[in-house]
Amino acid sequence: MKQWRCTICGYIHTGETPPDVCPVCGADSSFFEEVTAGAEEGSASAAGLGKAERNSEAGTMRAEGVTPGVRPAGSGAGESLVKGGPKQALHKITYGLFIVSSRRGEEINAQCANTVFQITSEPATVAIGINKSNYTHDFIEASGVVGISILDRQGHNLARRFGYRSGRDGDKFAGIPYRTGMTGVPLPEGCLGFLEGKVRDKLDCGTHTLYLLDVVNGGLYSDEEPMTYGYFRASK
Ligand SMILES: Cc1cc2nc3c(=O)[nH]c(=O)nc-3n(C[C@H](O)[C@H](O)[C@H](O)COP(=O)(O)O)c2cc1C
Missing domain, CATH: 2.30.110.10 (Electron Transport, Fmn-binding Protein; Chain A)
Incomplete structure (x- = not known):
């Protein structure tokens, strides 16, 4: 049976597909990622933290994808300045409770x-x-x-x-x-x-x-x- 992690709150769902809505934080199914065996060992994921938490608690944005074709200003072949995508940026929006x-x-x-x-x-x-x-x-x-x-x-x-x-x-x-x-x-x-x-x-x-x-x-x-x-x- 597959497992799916809510990237907002870390909730784990077991099933063939992710749930429509996270029962913990209300995030929709697009915020779930499949948990793949082995990849989690020793990582913050193994501690039950969501992707948003892993990214924000350390105060660093980890690259989970690179926007193609974006280069540092004035550089011909340097590393991309843009890391992650819209979801990673959304996780940086702050809220009250x-x-x-x-x-x-x-x-x-x-x-x-x-x-x-x-x-x-x-x-x-x-x-x-x-x-x-x-x-x-x-x-x-x-x-x-x-x-x-x-x-x-x-x-x-x-x-x-x-x-x-x-x-x-x-x-x-x-x-x-x-x-x-x-x-x-x-x-x-x-x-x-x-x-x-x-x-x-x-x-x-x-x-x-x-x-x-x-x-x-x-x-x-x-x-x-x-x-x-x-x-x-x-x-x-
Ligand atoms: C920290 C936190 C934030 C949440 N934020 C929202 C939210 O902004 N909107 C929403 O619809 N549900 C949100 N939820 C989920 C609801 O509170 C949750 O689904 C609740 O059980 C719904 O209760 P009800 O069915 O009695 O209305 C949040 C849950 C938590 C723990």
Whole structure:
């Protein structure tokens, strides 16, 4: 049986083909590479690290491919200056880490997400990228309201609770203290701040939906340092 590694988070999948979506980080199948016997020994891969982690933790970009025909300026036959391709460049984009929540009638759910970013400050709008197969996606579709809780650097347990399993398989809020925001979304305690938004627009991005949210509420609970995706991966 073949094995496939998620190059984003290092998750290993066993099967003839890679999964459509990484159950750990939500990356789509294009981010999986086949694990080949022998090639991994002694490498960072053997320690269960994803390609993105291997590349970024050492602070070096390893060449995994060379863009043909690109030469150093002023050099006739020198080494290529361009290493890797779009995927390697994408892995260098930095993110924060958030709990994205929503509701469907009286039901509530939330997931971990790194794809949350400000679009404009006046008026305040943010965008989020949510995998269509996530339970949270169903809730956002149903209610059009979203909570974004900003994790601080002690937020590992919340990221694990909401990021590694689906609300379809059980109540992820069981035992988790939260308050209910003005839009009715659950906002877990222990975060440094929150935003609440209403869906203004959305874009079908294949596996994911990109939602544009009008921010209708928000605030800070503490002045802790925010969690970043890179810090979470390095310290999880
Ligand atoms: C660190 C981390 C970052 C993640 N970022 C995203 C993301 O930006 N978008 C997304 O759709 N899923 C993301 N996920 C995956 C979801 O959190 C995960 O699939 C979750 O189990 C979905 O839960 P649900 O089915 O209850 O909605 C991330 C997971 C982790 C651990």
